[in-house]
Amino acid sequence: xxxxxxxxxxxxxxxxxxxxxxxxxxxxxxxxxxxxxxxxxxxxxxxxxxxxxxxxxxxxxxxxxxxxxxxxxxxxxxxxxxxxxxxxxx
Numbered sequence: 001x002x003x004x005x006x007x008x009x010x011x012x013x014x015x016x017x018x019x020x021x022x023x024x025x026x027x028x029x030x031x032x033x034x035x036x037x038x039x040x041x042x043x044x045x046x047x048x049x050x051x052x053x054x055x056x057x058x059x060x061x062x063x064x065x066x067x068x069x070x071x072x073x074x075x076x077x078x079x080x081x082x083x084x085x086x087x088x089x090x
Contacts, residue, residue, distance in 0.1 A: 004039040009047040016070055045071055
């Protein structure tokens with residue numbers, strides 16, 4: 001069985017960062033995501049969405065669409081596995 005790499009919220013946030021001071025972290029996050037065999041939790045996706053969508057900006061809708069598109073792209077890229085029926089301890 002291939003072991004999965006659990007990705008935390010920060011990995012997703014760095015993967016969309018445009019801050020030049022975080023370019024090394026951005027590149028590493030993208031490389032981790034592209035490597036495949038990753039796992040995410042619903043909590044991580046929720047935290048990513050909340051952090052990636054600023055609530056009080058005029059462009060908030062654009063940020064929300066971008067964050068949503070990023071999550072959908074991650075899901076469709078085949079780099080993640082999900083086992084919805086598996087419970088902790090099974």
